[in-house]
Amino acid sequence: MVRFTDGGGDDTAAAASDLAPVIDLFPASSASSASSASPSSLVDTRSEDEACEAAENQLLRKLRSRSLSVAEARAVLRDHEISEHHVEELIEKFERLSYLDDTVLAEHLVYMGAERKGQGRGAIAQTLSKRGIARDLAEEVLSTLGDDEAERALEFARSRASRMSSLENDVALRRLHGQLARRGFGGHVAMTAARTALDELRRASSGVRFS
Structure with a gap:
């Protein structure tokens, strides 16, 4: 039992020591930390x-x-x-x-390459790859081209053959084959189309110099 006296300092100190300690439920450091973190989080x-x-x-x-x-x-x-x-x-x-929509885009690129630009399968495939179209999707869409590669190559060769009327046959053939190859037509398809177009031009025009 705690004794209190009128003037005894020792008794007062003893009483104080028996009291439960005061616990700060909201430490200053924690409060300031929480308040500073909130605006930063909102800004982020x-x-x-x-x-x-x-x-x-x-x-x-x-x-x-x-x-x-x-x-x-x-x-x-x-x-x-x-x-x-x-x-x-x-x-x-x-x-x-x-x-x-990669499927729609791939179909559009194939159509533009084949029908509008007269490109071969190789050039169209390269375009699809550059545009980031997945290989399996590109192959699926390219399969819709069918078997008209030779026809498209010949059509392009015919459109260019008349510009080579002043060239020797070997030179004209080499240049026309190169143009077809750059448009993505395979070697055999390109060579056949170039020869056919130049042969047609030779038969149609006597002004072409072929050796």
Whole structure:
């Protein structure tokens, strides 16, 4: 039992020592730490959200001017240094909205190469690869070209043969074969088309000098 007296300092000290210690439930250091972490966390979150928004807007602008493959779209987004998780989220969103579709793009590139540009399978395959189209998808779409490679090569050769009317046969053949090869036609197909086109030109025009 604690004794209190009117003037005894020792008794007062003894009583104080028997009291339970006071515990600070909110230490100053912890409070200041929590308050300082919160604004910083908000700033970081806001900065990443802004970066994602900027990346998305830039991708939209690019898609308004030309179609992009998924690989090309990823490259655009990664330029903004956003996390890979956010990159994939945006890719999935754009695919869901049909803004990105590698199958549609591959079919368009094959059509443009074959029908509009008169290119051979090799050149079209190279274009698909450069645009980031997966090999299995590229092969699947290229299989739709059918067996008209020789016809397209001959059509191109005929369109160029008349420009070589002043050349010796060997020179004309070599140049025409080179042009066909650069357009992606295989060696045998290119040579056959070049010879056929030049033979037709020789029979049709007596002004061509062939040796």
